[in-house]
Amino acid sequence: MMKHKFKSLAILLLCFMVACKDGKQTEKTGALLFPQGDKNTNSNFKGDVWVKSLVEPDSLNENAVGNVTFAAGARSNWHTHPAGQILLATEGVGYYQEKGKAKIILRKGDSIKCPPNLAHWHGASQDTAFVQIAITGRQHGPTKWLEPVSDEDYRGL
């Protein structure tokens, strides 16, 4: 299962890198939009997740902007953001679900606005890795982490 996830991610990354005809075009249009960053090591996620901070919050602009890459099958735990969050899907196929609502599918070019203090999770689809930009206001404190997403919720059954 883990091997399958790595394979899916490797294939997706390889597609990004070699899909174009010559070296210059690969560099310009085929490479990753943002660096993949460091592999997550905390227990707020299941599966392989990489996070790259793009913009740190400060007292004048309290938005944090990060690039998050989920291997196929990887997802966050349920969680809330005290000032809400905006997600921009930039590659692959992902899932997003708010508590009490149906899971929705995210694809490159999709935008999501998650209201403050509303429990939700996000991650990659079962078969395809997913990359998103996350814009998270820090003015009311950090993310509050909740329980893991059950396999039933993840599959959307």
Add this chain to the structure above:
Amino acid sequence: MMKHKFKSLAILLLCFMVACKDGKQTEKTGALLFPQGDKNTNSNFKGDVWVKSLVEPDSLNENAVGNVTFAAGARSNWHTHPAGQILLATEGVGYYQEKGKAKIILRKGDSIKCPPNLAHWHGASQDTAFVQIAITGRQHGPTKWLEPVSDEDYRGL
């Protein structure tokens, strides 16, 4: 001159669309990240600029997120944002300058945080179109527009 700008933009867009080897890969990795949106018609910009709103601000999250495409040579006037702005460069080559500082070059993957109430401008480079995501807090009011960027400032002389 206008013809040249259109030609540069057309070539860049064509590169995005046809750089990859097969139709499926083109759809996945070669197409534009976000729609180009509507052509700007106001006088706050010089040259051809397209704007697509991705996320509208509301009372719970006052960030506006937009995708802005500048044809080669196009740029904004000088302006300030009362709550600052974050720019994420997603394609092409662009320029960014804060009042009193040197112009800097932006390329795919670069991030900029512009402080509140600081006069600045941004746009495409002379020869290459530029695409950016703009994240703009609306909690302290709208953008304040100032004078056009002189050709000397634009060229960085």
